[in-house]
Amino acid sequence: MHTADEDKKVVKKFSITLVLIAGVVIGLYGAWSVYLGYVSKSWPSTNGIIIDSYLAGSTRVIGRKAFIQYEYFVDEQRHTGRLISYTWKCIDYHGAIEIMRAYPLDAEVDVYYDPDNPRDSGKH
Numbered sequence: 693m694h695t696a697d698e699d700k701k702v703v704k705k706f707s708i709t710l711v712l713i714a715g716v717v718i719g720l721y722g723a724w725s726v727y728l729g730y731v732s733k734s735w736p737s738t739n740g741i742i743i744d745s746y747l748a749g750s751t752r753v754i755g756r757k758a759f760i761q762y763e764y765f766v767d768e769q770r771h772t773g774r775l776i777s778y779t780w781k782c783i784d785y786h787g788a789i790e791i792m793r794a795y796p797l798d799a800e801v802d803v804y805y806d807p808d809n810p811r812d813s814g815k816h
Contacts, residue, residue, distance in 0.1 A: 733804075738764050740773075742798060743763050744797070760792070762774075764803040773805075773811075773814065803815065
């Protein structure tokens with residue numbers, strides 16, 4: 693039979709383990725994003741155009757996100773993408789507005805795409 697102190701210790705160990713695992717997962721995601729950003733710098737580019745630009749997400753200040761979509765053509769085939777940056781993650785209202793100002797509807801943009809899979813694209 694477990695005592696209350698033993699149960700607290702088990703819960704504390706579990707909580708610490710869970711936080712450490714979450715930290716490792718977040719760290720790996722960050723490292724992967726940086727790696728993809730680095731690799732994409734060697735990708736060829738093509739002209740694209742912003743076809744959608746609006747605010748999405750919560751109506752609160754925190755949680756707003758700029759939804760940007762662009763279209764581009766590779767070998768006469770149409771593709772669309774939404775990735776603006778591999779490393780810049782913005783979740784606040786002011787940052788979302790800044791992104792929307794940088795990428796207004798119908799603006800021309802340079803799109804970098806993976807030559808082995810042109811559906812994978814991004815902005816630098």
